[in-house]
Amino acid sequence: MTGFVFSEKPIRIERGEGVHLYDSAGTEYLDFGASYACTPVGHCHPEVVDAATSQLERLMYVQASYPNDARDALYETLADCGPGDADYVWLCNSGTEANEAALKFARSATGRQKIVATTRGFHGRTMGALAATWKDKYKKPFEPLAGGVEFVEYGDPDAMREAVDEETAAVIIEPLQGEGGINPVDTGYLQAVRVATATSGAAMVMDEIQTGLGRTGHMWASDRHDVVPDILTTAKGLGSGLPIGATLCREWIAEESGDHGSTFSGGPVVSAAAGTTLEVLQREGIPAHAAEMGDYLMGKVESRLGDEVRDIRGHGLMIGIEVKRGANRVLRDLAIEHDILALPAGRTVLRLLPPLVIEREHADRVVDALEAIMR
Numbered sequence: 001m002t003g004f005v006f007s008e009k010p011i012r013i014e015r016g017e018g019v020h021l022y023d024s025a026g027t028e029y030l031d032f033g034a035s036y037a038c039t040p041v042g043h044c045h046p047e048v049v050d051a052a053t054s055q056l057e058r059l060m061y062v063q064a065s066y067p068n069d070a071r072d073a074l075y076e077t078l079a080d081c082g083p084g085d086a087d088y089v090w091l092c093n094s095g096t097e098a099n100e101a102a103l104k105f106a107r108s109a110t111g112r113q114k115i116v117a118t119t120r121g122f123h124g125r126t127m128g129a130l131a132a133t134w135k136d137k138y139k140k141p142f143e144p145l146a147g148g149v150e151f152v153e154y155g156d157p158d159a160m161r162e163a164v165d166e167e168t169a170a171v172i173i174e175p176l177q178g179e180g181g182i183n184p185v186d187t188g189y190l191q192a193v194r195v196a197t198a199t200s201g202a203a204m205v206m207d208e209i210q211t212g213l214g215r216t217g218h219m220w221a222s223d224r225h226d227v228v229p230d231i232l233t234t235a236k237g238l239g240s241g242l243p244i245g246a247t248l249c250r251e252w253i254a255e256e257s258g259d260h261g262s263t264f265s266g267g268p269v270v271s272a273a274a275g276t277t278l279e280v281l282q283r284e285g286i287p288a289h290a291a292e293m294g295d296y297l298m299g300k301v302e303s304r305l306g307d308e309v310r311d312i313r314g315h316g317l318m319i320g321i322e323v324k325r326g327a328n329r330v331l332r333d334l335a336i337e338h339d340i341l342a343l344p345a346g347r348t349v350l351r352l353l354p355p356l357v358i359e360r361e362h363a364d365r366v367v368d369a370l371e372a373i374m375r
C-alpha cells in the first residue's frame with residue numbers, strides 16, 4: 001500500500017528547526033515555502049513544542065462542550081488580535097473547514113443563499129469551499145458541488161457592486177490571492193467590497209488562511225487595508241503545523257449561526273500550540289519583522305533580478321516571482337543545487353512563503369541562488 005494523492009519529492013525530511021529542514025542524509029535546507037505558510041514562528045519553536053507537549057501529557061482531548069483552559073486562552077487571544085469586533089470564535093481542524101463554517105454561518109445569519117466569489121480564488125477542497133474556488137481543474141471531476149456561487153473578476157469593484165444584491169449571503173475573498181498566483185489588490189477595492197456587502201446586508205468573509213498571522217507584514221491583511229470583515233478565516237500557520245483552523249465572527253453572525261459542530265473542535269493540544277504561536281507572534285513583533293524582511297527581499301529581487309523575470313508582486317513575506325521559464329524547473333534547481341525549498345503558484349510563478357523569522361542573510365542566499373539559476 002502507498003499514499004496516492006500527493007506526488008512525492010525525492011527528499012526525505014526528518015527534522016526541522018527555525019528556518020531550516022534536514023533530510024535523512026543530514027543535508028540542511030533553507031525552507032522558503034514553510035510547507036505552505038505553516039510555520040510562521042519557525043519549525044519546532046521551543047515554546048510551542050513545550051506548550052503542546054505539556055498539554056499532551058495532561059489531557060490529549062476533551063470535547064468542546066467542556067470548558068478547558070487551553071481552549072479558553074486561545075478564544076481570548078484570537079478575539080484580542082482579530083480585526084475590529086470579530087470576537088466570536090469557531091475552532092476546527094483545517095482551512096477548508098473554517099471556510100465551510102463561514103459560508104454556513106453567513107447563510108444562516110442572513111437567511112439568504114447566494115455566495116459571490118472571485119476569479120482565481122482558492123478556498124479549499126471540501127464540497128462547499130470548493131464550489132467557491134475558481135479553478136475548474138480542482139472542481140470538474142467532483143461535480144455537482146454546493147450551488148448558488150457566482151464568480152466576479154478579482155480586483156474589479158464595479159463587477160463586485162453589480163453582483164452583490166439583496167439575495168447575497170456572503171462574499172468570500174482573499175485579500176491577496178495565494179494559490180491563484182500571488183495576486184495583490186489595492187485597499188480601495190477591498191473597501192469597495194466592504195461597502196457593497198454592508199449596504200446589501202451580506203457578510204464579507206475574508207479568507208486569511210494564507211495571508212494571516214503576520215504574513216503580509218500585519219497580523220491580518222485586513223488590518224493592512226483597514227477593513228473589518230464580518231467573518232475572518234485562518235488556519236495554515238495557526239498551530240505551527242498542528243491541524244487547527246478558526247472562523248472569527250462578528251456578533252450578528254454568531255447570534256444566528258445555525259446548528260454546526262465538529263468532534264475535534266478546539267482540542268486542548270492544538271489549542272495550546274495555537275495560543276502559544278499567537279503569543280510568540282505578538283510578543284516578538286513578528287508581523288513588523290515580516291514587513292521589514294519582505295521589503296528587503298522584494299527590493300533585492302527587484303534590483304538583482306528585475307530584468308530576468310516577468311513580474312514581482314506581493315506584500316510582506318508572501319511574494320510571487322513570475323519567471324520566464326517554468327517555475328518547476330527553477331524550484332528543482334533551487335532545491336538540488338542550492339538546498340533551498342520554495343513553492344510554485346501555478347506554472348509560471350515562484351512563491352516565497354518563508355517562516356517569518358528569517359533574517360537578511362537568508363534573503364541574500366535566496367537572491368544569490370535565483371541569480372545563479374536565471375543568468
Ligand SMILES: *Cc1c(COP(=O)(O)O)cnc(C)c1O
Nearest residue numbers: 094095096122123124178209210
Ligand atoms: C490553503 C488555503 C485554504 C485551504 O486550507 P486547507 O487547510 O488546506 O483546507 C483555503 N484558503 C486559502 C486562501 C488557502 O491558502
